[in-house]
Amino acid sequence: MRWRLLCPLFLALGTLGVVPLGVLADTAQTARALVERAIDQTRGRTSFAMMSMTVHRPSWERTSTLEAWTRGREDALIRFTEPARDAGNATLKQGEKMWTYTPKLNRTIRLPFSLMSQSWAGSDFSYNDLSRTDNLLHQYDLSVTATEQREGHTVYTIEAVPHEDAPVVWGKEVLVLRDDFVLLEQVFYDQDLEPLKKMQVLEIGELGGRTMGLRLRMFEFDKADSYTELEWREADFDIELDDQLFTLFSLRQGSPR
Numbered sequence: 325m326r327w328r329l330l331c332p333l334f335l336a337l338g339t340l341g342v343v344p345l346g347v348l349a350d351t352a353q354t355a356r357a358l359v360e361r362a363i364d365q366t367r368g369r370t371s372f373a374m375m376s377m378t379v380h381r382p383s384w385e386r387t388s389t390l391e392a393w394t395r396g397r398e399d400a401l402i403r404f405t406e407p408a409r410d411a412g413n414a415t416l417k418q419g420e421k422m423w424t425y426t427p428k429l430n431r432t433i434r435l436p437f438s439l440m441s442q443s444w445a446g447s448d449f450s451y452n453d454l455s456r457t458d459n460l461l462h463q464y465d466l467s468v469t470a471t472e473q474r475e476g477h478t479v480y481t482i483e484a485v486p487h488e489d490a491p492v493v494w495g496k497e498v499l500v501l502r503d504d505f506v507l508l509e510q511v512f513y514d515q516d517l518e519p520l521k522k523m524q525v526l527e528i529g530e531l532g533g534r535t536m537g538l539r540l541r542m543f544e545f546d547k548a549d550s551y552t553e554l555e556w557r558e559a560d561f562d563i564e565l566d567d568q569l570f571t572l573f574s575l576r577q578g579s580p581r
Contacts, residue, residue: 355466355482361505363458366536367394368561378553379447388445397458399570404445413445415454416575422451425575432576441493448521448542448552452493463490464497478503504535519545532559 412427525537543551
């Protein structure tokens with residue numbers, strides 16, 4: 325899919341100057357720098373991606389193809405291209421606002437916050453997962469809780485605890501990041517601080533000149549036999565995109581290519 329989600333959903337995500345982590349004085353600064361760079365690693369200033377999404381259930385499985393475009397950390401357009409029955413279904417994100425479009429009904433819907441926790445396109449990703457690209461930087465306190473060495477990389481465990489007044493559904497999140505800013509996994513906890521679901525990277529490689537997770541899986545802990553996998557097929561970063569791409573007109577008009 326040509327895009328930029330998820331991601332985080334939807335991860336899973338502008339580019340920052342390199343901050344040497346060794347000179348950062350405390351765990352909060354280090355954690356924030358890591359998360360910022362991890363987000364920018366898969367988004368760039370702008371991006372386009374093509375990917376497949378497989379939704380697996382015990383009795384069935386379906387695979388779709390998507391394209392996505394992103395601008396900075398907050399704007400994204402995601403459109404299904406296959407199969408034919410889903411082609412044209414699209415989601416637009418502008419900052420904190422999100423809309424969906426269904427061509428069969430010729431209907432555009434602005435999603436209220438109360439519906440953001442619902443499943444996106446029948447997958448294990450929610451609309452919250454798509455919309456929250458930089459929420460970790462604005463709505464959470466971040467800290468490094470552990471470091472370890474894995475396969476020649478320093479790996480950081482980062483705990484994200486929401487501010488008391490943050491409009492988020494999670495009690496906390498725990499991220500595992502490599503020193504090259506590749507996100508390895510992310511666990512989401514409910515308000516009772518019980519782990520509810522997990523996103524894990526299954527394959528790492530280079531795409532569009534960047535090292536990133538190429539295949540990731542999202543699943544709920546109590547439904548291990550049900551999951552959704554996203555696989556990046558193509559990606560371009562820091563490309564020229566028309567500002568009109570991230571508008572309701574573009575959402576309804578189909579692929580801009």
